[in-house]
Amino acid sequence: MPVISAPHEFDVSDLFVDLHPIFARHLYLKVEGFNFAGSIKLKAAREIVAQAEAAGVLGPGSTLVESSSGNMGVALSMLAANRGYRFVCVTDSRCNEATRHTMQAFGADVHVITEAHPTEGYLGARIRYVQEMCAADEKVVWLNQYEAPGNWMAHYRTTAPAIATRFPRLDVLVIGAGTTGTLMGCARYFREHRPDVRVVAVDAVGSVTFGGTPGPRHIPGLGTSIRPGLLDESFVDSVVHVDEADTVRICRRLAAHGYHFGGSTGTAVGGALAWLQENCTDRRTTAVTIAPDLGERYLDTLYDDNWVRGTFGDTALAGDEERNEGQAAR
Known part of the structure; x- marks a missing residue:
């Protein structure tokens, strides 16, 4: 081993x-x-974070934020804990209770969206909340797993x-x-x-x-x-x-x-x-x-x-x- x-x-x-x-x-x-994140999402999270750090987008004092139905949130929670970042996961009411508790155990803040966007569903509502967070604080970094x-x-x-x-x-x-x-x-x-x-x-x-x-x-x-x-x-x-x-x-x-x-x-x-x-x-x-x-x-x-x-x-x-x-x- x-x-x-x-x-x-x-x-x-x-x-x-x-x-x-x-x-x-x-x-x-x-x-x-x-793996210690419990899913395949560890691979993507690891690569996206590494690229953001190499590009200078992530650094001391940064707050990571991501929209996730669960597994990416857990992977990023684990990485953030290990690398010293604050992490906010924006999820919705379909996220399993065990997944939310796992993220919180790693020190993440979990924000649960309870109302879906009228045309773009829960994902649209989650992304809008993430965008609002980024607009309000320049230290908040959205990794954007949907396009990264x-x-x-x-x-x-x-x-x-x-x-x-x-x-x-x-x-x-x-x-x-x-x-x-x-x-x-x-x-x-x-x-x-x-x-x-x-x-x-x-x-x-x-x-x-x-x-x-x-x-x-x-x-x-x-x-x-x-x-x-x-x-x-x-x-x-x-x-x-x-x-x-x-x-x-x-x-x-x-x-x-x-x-x-x-x-x-x-x-x-x-x-x-x-x-x-x-x-x-x-x-x-x-x-x-x-x-x-x-x-x-x-x-x-x-x-x-x-x-x-x-x-x-x-x-x-x-x-x-x-x-x-x-x-x-x-």
């Missing part, structure tokens, strides 16, 4: 789970939750090469889309180095990222109410939208086999299964998707029967062992 002097130096980057025993597909899951190039560069340099090295005969890469940093970094890398690999984006039903109809979303992580500035659809071969009730079913099915992952993982796996079912009659096709975090921050939501029943109805609690894989997306 390594000896580290800063929490962001540790990150398990070479762990994959073979999902064939569960879903009868050659689908592999890259697990990104084993470090967001995708982190995955171009780390996530994508790790996948390419482990799977030299990869056919399909399936990436969940939130800020689209992971998607764009991996897609750019494979376009340059392995152009034969199909890149499939997975989005949540109700998200407008790929031009979908806006609608309510209850599980933080994937999907947006404003199209991300990082997104370049020319790097994406296909898009799959997954209903959040199916996200719950996939997560619980994984948990029934001993794998406890967060909501974005259920959405990504559901999208991968749906795409494979529709496009690949050859069940030997090899696909990889990503598990951005683990499941402990979702115990009071998608793993809580009462929350699931109240949010999606009893059907979301039904077992899906007999469901066709293609029904994971609509």
